Amino acid sequence: MVYFTTFVAVCGSHEFGTCAGYSSPTQDAIVEELGLSTAEYSVFGSILTFGVMIGAITGGPIADFVGRKWTMRIASALCVAGWLAIYFAEGALALDIGRLATGYGMGVFSYVVPIFIAEITPKNLRGALTAVKQAKILYEHSWLELQAWSYWQKALACSKFCPLASLIPCAVLLFGLFFIPESPRWLAKTGREKEFEAALQKLRGKDADISEEAAEIQVKGFKYIETLQPLPKASILDLFQRRYLSSVIIGVGLMVIQQFGGINGICFYTSNIFEEAVLYSSRLKSKFLQVIVTAIGAALVDRAGRKPLLLILGTGLVLGCIVTALSFFLKVHDLAADAVPILAVTGILLYIAAFSAGMGAVPWVVMSEIFPINIKGVAGGFATLVNWFGAWAVSYTFNYLMSWSSYGTFLLYAVINATGMVFVITVVLETKGRSLEQIQVAINRE
Incomplete structure (x- = not known):
């Protein structure tokens, strides 16, 4: 379940890689298809960063308020909306709105994916599974760069292909979130003790003894949380x-x-x-x-x-x-x-x-x-x-x-x-x- 949950979460990093790598190999195809000027395409390429920054600064508070899973749902929904806007775009405005939305999703994923993976994994696997996110990003970025190396592959990278292909990991993520548990530590932080134990048991296996790990989170985590309750947000x-x-x-x-x-x-x-x-x-x-x-x-x-x-x-x-x-x-x-x-x-x-x-x-x-x-x-x-x-x-x-x-x-x-x-x-x-x-x-x- 830990590996499956990590796989589902890392689909968010797929979006990270495809969003970051999309604008370079598709530039000529998009400019020719929509008749964009150099200035219009520059805005399209660079507006992603602004969306990422907004997503980065707001993703953390959202994840703390509604949980890690719902935050990934929100980011996925925005990526879906963004890619559809790019797919159906007939001018620069729709492209920019779509690019901004996918950038926001990127910013949220860049925070919530490693945090979620770190909170669900045993300490002996935490580093490796968290680092998988970076490998996935680089793989998707490299795949898009590959499209620019031959004519027919570059045609596949046009604005009518990549947005649709990028919806697949969003669908996997949204569907997979129904089958994976919420972060046990977030549940512990919010005082949902029964849900916390159920989530931890699901992650470790129905026959696994979670008493020691649960006690460590409860004794050290809950006591620490109790000292923080009087503090403002x-x-x-x-x-x-x-x-x-x-x-x-x-x-x-x-x-x-x-x-x-x-x-x-x-x-x-x-x-x-x-x-x-x-x-x-x-x-x-x-x-x-x-x-x-x-x-x-x-x-x-x-x-x-x-x-x-x-x-x-x-x-x-x-x-x-x-x-x-x-x-x-x-x-x-x-x-x-x-x-x-x-x-x-x-x-x-x-x-x-x-x-x-x-x-x-x-x-x-x-x-x-x-x-x-x-x-x-x-x-x-x-x-x-x-x-x-x-x-x-x-x-x-x-x-x-x-x-x-x-x-x-x-x-x-x-x-x-x-x-x-x-x-x-x-x-x-x-x-x-x-x-x-x-x-x-x-x-x-x-």
Whole structure:
């Protein structure tokens, strides 16, 4: 039941991947079909980010109020409405409304899916199953990129195919939600003790002994909740109280490092980077490398631990940036021309591989584990908002930085990633093998 429930929830991440990857390979088909100007298509492509930010900041409070399952239903319904608006669009306005709706659903899914998976899984599987979300996103993004690599496949990626194909995971999710239980910890938080026990029993199996796990959630969780009952409902400003500061710094700090280390600039402009390095290489290979390595990272996160994985692969991020910077330095100064393309490909692929298994997936795992139950909605929404703002900022500034200095850009990213490793060593708490309740006890002690 845990695997089936995770599969249903991860269908939300399918929407995440298809929404993010939709606009690039379909641009020519949409512009030709609807006669859009460059400005109109730019609005269509970029308005997704605004929807995501709104969904990120509101998804947490909604999940706390109506539950994880209903939040996924709401996000799915908006994605369905958005894709239908895009499918039936006859002009720019309908496209933009549909894109905004799917973006909002993306923002909600980016928070609620990892939180829900973390709350339903046993502690020994939590990291791996939460990281599956990232692999699913990358797979769907890669599938859409594939459509642009041959004429007939690109025709399949036109605006009349992808919206309909993207309705399938929404249907699976909406149907599957009738058969999976609500998060036991959310039920515990809202005081529904009988439903809590029934949900936990369903997840662990009808013959499983849940007494020990239920007692841990009840004794540590309920007592903690009781101390929070007199407190007013959490707001953004409450996140900066001393009692929450450690978890907020860890969760938000990892999201800042994840994005400002340069991933979105590098991945969005991989082809441009290879062209600049005098080599046009298939970014498709880098996309599927992400999928494969992320899957490997998901298998290791519960064995190696969160911090060791971040530190070992953080070294790969720094080295990848330095090698890429060296390739551009040689190109700018007309040195060792034969080595330039080899260094560029090696550096970029090393960076992407290290990011996919480490900083790409692990911060979402930690974010789903680190926040106390009473601020999880607000704090998770805030961390997700910071993540998406960082994604926009890096994507927006990347070309300006490359114009300033190609090798300087990658040296800057190397410094940021090295700083991130120091942050992981000094601030981040290891959550491997601990229940969510044990994590809160450890944070409060520190």
